[in-house]
Amino acid sequence: MAGSTHRTKVDGLWVFQLAIPADCREELARRFPEEYRGQKVIRRSLGTGNAREAEVKVREHLDKWRSRIDAIRGPRNPEKLTPLQLAAVEELRSLGYHISLDSEPDHEGAVPAPPAESARTFRELERGFAERRYAYAHGKMVEKLAAAGLDLDPDVALEGERQRIAARLDAVERAASVVAGDVAVNRPSAFATMDTLFERWKREARPTVSSIQECEFSVRRWREMHGSVAVDRITKPMVRAFRDAMLSFPTRLSNGEAALPLQTILDKYQDKDVPRASIASARKRLSFIKTLLSTAVDTGLIPESPAEGVRIKDDGAKPGQERRAFTVAELKIITDRLADQDESFRWVTLLGIYTGCRLGELVQLEAADARVEDGVTFIDINAAGGKSIKTGSSIRRVPLHPDIRNAFLAFVEGKKGRLFPDIRPGTNGDITDLISKRFNYWRKRVGLTGQGLCFHSLRHSFKDRCREAGIAEEVHDALTGHAGGGVGRRYGGRPPLKVLAEAVAKLQFPNELLQEHVEVNRSKSKTS
CATH class of the missing domain: 1.10.443.10 (Intergrase catalytic core)
Known part of the structure; x- marks a missing residue:
């Protein structure tokens, strides 16, 4: 995966690393003499020991250097992949799996595997990762519930995490199957979901760590409400339903309650007099969904956003929630x-x-x-x-x-x-x-x-x-x-x-x- 392949920890700080293809070294050194001097592998300190921050910075460096390499080499498609397969390759890259389109050996003499073979390998890797992720989360949840004295089925508490893992696995399997030629798909939006749009947005928009975390909350709750629906199947009523759910979302949840699926939380607090999300919070959560759907429009996955025109009006129904100045x-x-x-x-x-x-x-x-x-x-x-x-x-x-x-x-x-x-x-x-x-x-x-x-x-x-x-x-x-x-x-x-x-x-x-x-x-x- 991109995160582990392109970063390593040295003295407590993450370091970005990338092997530079032999045929690009001379030209890169000529064009960017202050940044590159012909070495086989470039390394840059990311200045942080935090894995989330490092992931964001790794993507920035990868985008910069890959665009420079692509500018030197020009369009590459030696395997004669179809436009849909190339779109699926890009989708896999956004999910952390890099499929090489080169047929030449790298600096260590290794010949890249053909795209179809790489896709099938990544598909199996993700299946194993999914099992291990859930097993680890399950163990942690058992400990957390025991420490909190909560009599709750850990599988119920982990429903949201299970859906997140399943959505990612589904996205990888669909894109990998398209690259491998194992399925016939006639539209790129068939393997694009809110989760894959989130991964693309992280890579292209280079948001802050806090923005990533806030957007991740919206994507998680969207998935819990609507499942891993393909982007071209998302409708305006679905967006409106999400908006209404965010306005009804209760605050002051315990850690155990916050881990519950969205509908379980809403059902539990329905008709109860408890504090609800502020207008500002609900609007921000909706705005992330709108941003991701705009990304789908920009990349040609859908002709127009189903979130267009869906708004939260600040009608004064929740007075006193706005920030105010200290007197x-x-x-x-x-x-x-x-x-x-x-x-x-x-x-x-x-x-x-x-x-x-x-x-x-x-x-x-x-x-x-x-x-x-x-x-x-x-x-x-x-x-x-x-x-x-x-x-x-x-x-x-x-x-x-x-x-x-x-x-x-x-x-x-x-x-x-x-x-x-x-x-x-x-x-x-x-x-x-x-x-x-x-x-x-x-x-x-x-x-x-x-x-x-x-x-x-x-x-x-x-x-x-x-x-x-x-x-x-x-x-x-x-x-x-x-x-x-x-x-x-x-x-x-x-x-x-x-x-x-x-x-x-x-x-x-x-x-x-x-x-x-x-x-x-x-x-x-x-x-x-």
């Missing part, structure tokens, strides 16, 4: 109670108040991102070193407010690498997962239990401070990394750094509280 009084509570927290938690929270940066941007900051240019102290939000950013407009420079500027520089002084190395990813690989949960737990403990409050509310509060100070929308959009849509923003780029610094200096915070707290931070930084 000045609530900010006072936050800053009053921060002093007894550890340094990373204090500074991430203070930077959220004073910069309006996203939590994911702050926890990835490195010491080198605290910079001074033309007398302006700022933090540099960038994608260097494998950092994950939300959009292109997220890359920006955010000047520091005078209230915290000196104390922050004192905190950064002498540090190297990540500013907050003790903030680690959760089990889902998301670097914001644990710190976000900790912030929510802490703010409730200090009495901030209102609806719609979370770390992101600090970003809304920053926006409020900008509006109160009369800062132009163009400027505070540049500070917070919003794209904006004004005509003026399409000419001349973003406001200069000094303009941003002057705007930040105008912002009014509850200084009698925050300044006092910053002094506490500064003294703790010097003594720690």
